[in-house]
Amino acid sequence: STSFAGSVTTIAESPKMEGLIYAGTDDGLIQVTEDGGATWRKVESIAGVPDTSFVAYITASPHDANVAYAGINNYKRGDYKPYVVRTGDRGRTWKVVSGNLPERGPVHVVREDIVKAGLLFAGTEFGLFVSFDDGARWQQMRGGLPTIAVYDIAIQPQMHDLVVATFGRGIYI
Numbered sequence: 016s017t018s019f020a021g022s023v024t025t026i027a028e029s030p031k032m033e034g035l036i037y038a039g040t041d042d043g044l045i046q047v048t049e050d051g052g053a054t055w056r057k058v059e060s061i062a063g064v065p066d067t068s069f070v071a072y073i074t075a076s077p078h079d080a081n082v083a084y085a086g087i088n089n090y091k092r093g094d095y096k097p098y099v100v101r102t103g104d105r106g107r108t109w110k111v112v113s114g115n116l117p118e119r120g121p122v123h124v125v126r127e128d129i130v131k132a133g134l135l136f137a138g139t140e141f142g143l144f145v146s147f148d149d150g151a152r153w154q155q156m157r158g159g160l161p162t163i164a165v166y167d168i169a170i171q172p173q174m175h176d177l178v179v180a181t182f183g184r185g186i187y188i
Contacts, residue, residue: 025085027073032080037106039070039085047106056106063111064098065089072124078132081105084112084150086137088121095119097139099150112150117141126168130175138165143179160187 021042029035034051043066045058060066068089076082083106087098097116100109112135116122120139128134133149142162144153164182171178171188179187 025070025073027075027083029075029080029083030077031075035075035080035105037073037075037083037085039073039087041069043067043070043087045070045073045085045106045109049105058106058109061087061100061109061111064100065092065094068092068094068098071122074126076127076132077129078127079103082127082132084125084127084135085109086122086125088123090121090140095121095140097122097137099125099135099137101150112146114146114151114153116144116153123164123166124168126170129170129172136168136177138168138179140164143168 021040023038024041025039027037036048038046046055048055064087068087071088072086074084081103083102085100097113097120099113099122101112102109120141122137122139124138126136135146137144143156143165145156146153163184167180169178176188
């Protein structure tokens with residue numbers, strides 16, 4: 016379960032706007048600052064996501080200062096649905112963009128491509144998924160990647176390689 020005092024579990028700084036930072040917690044909150052931490056705005060609830068769910072990952076868009084994504088899971092409460100959410104207004108409002116991700120597959124990480132806006136990658140408990148349309152539709156990426164938990168995704172900026180870290184298997188490029 017989560018602790019009695021919420022802990023920050025993920026933090027992301029916008030590469031497009033100085034001072035814009037998102038922080039997610041293990042008790043379902045997303046906090047946003049636009050002034051480098053002097054003041055914070057709290058998001059306590061997102062329609063379509065159970066309250067107090069674990070905010071596993073936040074990523075700020077490399078293309079648009081207004082856009083960020085979060086991967087949220089609620090499996091500690093027996094809910095194995097995937098939750099990927101998107102904001103287009105610096106965290107004031109969020110919408111679920113999990114589309115057709117498999118019903119059982121909590122999300123651990125979500126990343127937006129550094130070259131193409133709206134090209135998303137999601138690491139779930141059961142593999143890696145890609146969306147070419149900003150989360151409306153998802154498809155599983157295979158190509159030798161096993162059906163395994165994907166805990167982190169990086170996009171190598173010089174070569175544009177997708178780097179995937181999995182549970183117990185290592186790293187795939």
